[in-house]
Amino acid sequence: MASLAGAGLLTASVIWLSGGAPVWPKQSNLQTPPPVASDKPDPSPLTFKNTTRVDEEGRQIVTNPAAVLVLVNKTRRLPPDFVPEDLVAPQVPFPFTAHEPRRFMRAEAALALEKLFAGAEADGLRPYALSGFRAFERQYAIFAAQVQRVGEAEANRTVARAGQSEHQTGLAMDITSREVGFTLTVDFGATPEGKWLAANAHRFGFIIRYPEGKEHITGYSYEPWHIRYVGAEIAQYLFTHSLTLEEYFQQKYGFGVD
Numbered sequence: 001m002a003s004l005a006g007a008g009l010l011t012a013s014v015i016w017l018s019g020g021a022p023v024w025p026k027q028s029n030l031q032t033p034p035p036v037a038s039d040k041p042d043p044s045p046l047t048f049k050n051t052t053r054v055d056e057e058g059r060q061i062v063t064n065p066a067a068v069l070v071l072v073n074k075t076r077r078l079p080p081d082f083v084p085e086d087l088v089a090p091q092v093p094f095p096f097t098a099h100e101p102r103r104f105m106r107a108e109a110a111l112a113l114e115k116l117f118a119g120a121e122a123d124g125l126r127p128y129a130l131s132g133f134r135a136f137e138r139q140y141a142i143f144a145a146q147v148q149r150v151g152e153a154e155a156n157r158t159v160a161r162a163g164q165s166e167h168q169t170g171l172a173m174d175i176t177s178r179e180v181g182f183t184l185t186v187d188f189g190a191t192p193e194g195k196w197l198a199a200n201a202h203r204f205g206f207i208i209r210y211p212e213g214k215e216h217i218t219g220y221s222y223e224p225w226h227i228r229y230v231g232a233e234i235a236q237y238l239f240t241h242s243l244t245l246e247e248y249f250q251q252k253y254g255f256g257v258d
Helices: 107-122 136-150 152-158 186-190 192-204 232-241 245-253
Strands: 052-054 060-062 087-089 128-131 172-176 206-210 223-229
Touching: 087 107, 107 192, 107 206, 107 223, 136 152, 186 192, 186 223, 192 206, 192 223, 192 232, 206 232, 232 245
Parallel strands: none
Antiparallel strands: 052 060, 128 172, 172 223, 206 223
16 A cells, blocks of 8 residues: 555545556555454544534534544534545555545555455456545535536535545545446446445445435435445444444434434
């Protein structure tokens, strides 16, 4: 895995394809990271009070942006200057060759993604990673461009505003395949790779963050391509009980989802 600091890259580049022939790389020799979650519990309880502050404009700003279980959505924003300190490039296939920030994820999530891709490959499939880390400034530009294309109301259903994107956490990755032209589309969910991802992502600590039928809870339309790392234990629980991350926090800590 290459580090973001080593690449000398500070802000994310374009999110679309930049050309080049996709290559299926070998898996890295990374070692499994130390136990987290239940093995080493966070001394601060994951409660609404302890994980946000209210800024001068009355917005909820997340105070635990580096937590693996950080909850980021339309009511819980990341600090504009937050950039994870452990961003690395997972050794998985991308449909572009440029060494861009969107290749990067946090180290723990990147290692898990490599294992997920190895599992898919073992089953004869070829998913591709398309977009991981995205800086606050880049997300701002993406949302503004989407507003110009489809209007603010529709943009708000399909693209996160700056500070509200999980991509800024370094824990999310968008997945695609050759069958859908290496794009992000709901059609991906019907491909062999999309079906496999929905059925198996939890085994590697990931969830489909914006599932179909839960738009009224997540605030976003169905995205079969967007996976979020939460750790194996929580991912298994959410998958088994068909819960979103918002519903999990509501169930366990009394968060509201309205």
